Structure formats: structure tokens, C-alpha cells
Amino acid sequence: MIFVVILSSNPLLVKAARGELVSRPPACMMRQVGRYMAVYRKLAEKYPSFRERSETTNLIVEISLQPWNAFRPDGVIIFSNILTPLPAFGVEFDVEDVRGLVIQSPIRSEKGLKALHPIDLEKLSFVGDSLKILRKEVGGDAVILGFVGAPWTIATYIVEGVQHAPIQPLRVCAIQHHIYCGLCSLIWRKQ
Numbered sequence: 096m097i098f099v100v101i102l103s104s105n106p107l108l109v110k111a112a113r114g115e116l117v118s119r120p121p122a123c124m125m126r127q128v129g130r131y132m133a134v135y136r137k138l139a140e141k142y143p144s145f146r147e148r149s150e151t152t153n154l155i156v157e158i159s160l161q162p163w164n165a166f167r168p169d170g171v172i173i174f175s176n177i178l179t180p181l182p183a184f185g186v187e188f189d190v191e192d193v194r195g196l197v198i199q200s201p202i203r204s205e206k207g208l209k210a211l212h213p214i215d216l217e218k219l220s221f222v223g224d225s226l227k228i229l230r231k232e233v234g235g236d237a238v239i240l241g242f243v244g245a246p247w248t249i250a251t252y253i254v255e256g257v258q259h260a261p262i263q264p265l266r267v268c269a270i271q272h273h274i275y276c277g278l279c280s281l282i283w284r285k286q
Contacts, residue, residue, distance in 0.1 A: 108169040108238045123170035123240065124162040134161050145190035149176050155225040160232060170238045173225055177244035178252055183218040184281060185211045186253055194257055201256035208277045246282045253278055 108121040130136070135158060139148065148154045158174040178196060181188050187199045202208055222241075229239050244252070254275070 106169060106235060106238045121169035122166075123168050124166070124172060132161055132165065134165075145176070146188075149174055149179065150221055152221045152224045152228070155221065156228045156232070159225070159229055163233060163237065168237065170240045171229060171233050173222075173229060173239060173241045175222070175241060175243070177242065177248060179222065179243060180214060180219060181249070181253070183214045183216065188252070196252060196257065198252055198256045202253050202274070202278060205274065208274055211278075211281055213281065246279055249282055250275065250278045 107117055107119075108123065111117045111121045130139075138154070138158065142148050142151075142154060148158060155174045159171055162168060163171050176190065176196075178188050181198075186202070189197050189199070191197055200207065200210075202211065226239060226241065233239065
């Protein structure tokens with residue numbers, strides 16, 4: 096799931112997406128913000144926790160702007176993670192170097208499901224704060240792009256527990272349909 100923040104006139108990327116004639120193809124950095132950049136790797140050494148880098152406003156802004164400062168692309172992707180909302184539901188996770196995304200306590204039972212709560216948007220204030228700062232920094236010269244896991248993806252991680260786990264726990268949830276339905280209901284609930 097991708098979201099776009101447009102608070103300016105007509106950035107090139109928006110015009111192209113609308114099918115309008117543009118002077119050149121728009122450019123945007125994939126793989127978030129260009130983790131290949133030496134400036135990013137240096138910052139990652141100073142702040143080794145991916146969660147800290149992706150949940151601290153000043154770090155999010157600094158990392159997101161690194162490719163902007165170097166290349167001036169037409170889209171600036173906010174430094175984030177597809178599972179950013181999980182702690183706001185009561186699901187803790189980490190990003191490990193070797194295993195990738197890891198859920199500390201996967202939800203595989205009615206008891207686990209009952210431990211969750213509706214999303215607490217206050218726990219995600221760093222996202223909105225970062226977007227506001229990024230919008231101000233790039234002005235009307237670029238679109239701010241963001242992303243988050245779709246409900247199925249988030250529910251899969253909550254059940255599976257790790258990024259590349261066998262599908263067994265998800266099958267268990269398919270059999271125990273009420274657990275999966277409970278997760279989806281919590282994730283999709285409007286605030």
C-alpha cells in the first residue's frame with residue numbers, strides 16, 4: 096500500500112501519473128532512500144537499530160532527504176517500514192540484520208488476539224511529523240511518497256512472526272478463521 100502527500104502545485108511525478116504530457120520521465124529512488132549511499136551507511140553505523148532510524152523524526156527526515164540532496168529526484172520516499180503501525184496495535188517487532196523482520200510474539204491463538212488493541216495513533220505521531228517536515232523541505236519540487244503494509248501483509252507478519260517463515264501458522268489461522276478475521280477487523284477498523 097502506497098500513499099502520496101501532495102501539498103504543492105503540480106510536481107512532475109503527479110503530472111506523469113495523471114497521464115499529462117511532461118518534459119521528461121520523472122525519477123524517483125527505489126529501495127527507500129538509497130541505502131547504498133555512503134552517507135546512509137555512516138548514519139546506520141551511528142544508529143544501528145533500524146527501528147530507531149525509522150521511528151525517530153529527525154532521523155527519518157535526514158535519511159529521506161539524503162537522495163534528495165544528492166540527486167533531486169521527483170519523488171522523495173519517507174524512510175519507513177511496512178510494519179510501522181504494529182506497535183500501535185500492541186504487536187512488537189524488530190528488524191534483524193540476518194533474519195529481517197521478526198515479530199516477538201506472533202498471534203496464533205484467541206488469547207494472543209485478545210492482547211491486541213485498536214490502533215493508538217499517538218504512537219505513530221512521528222510519521223505525520225516527518226511528512227510535514229519533508230513537505231516543507233522539498234517544497235513544490237517533489238512529491239512525498241510513503242508506504243505501509245496492506246492489511247493482508249500486516250496480518251501475515253503478525254501470524255507468521257518472521258519475514259520468510261513457513262506458511263504453517265497462516266494455515267492454522269485459515270483453519271481457525273475467527274483469529275484471522277479478528278486480526279483483519281482490528282487492522283481495518285477506522286479511527
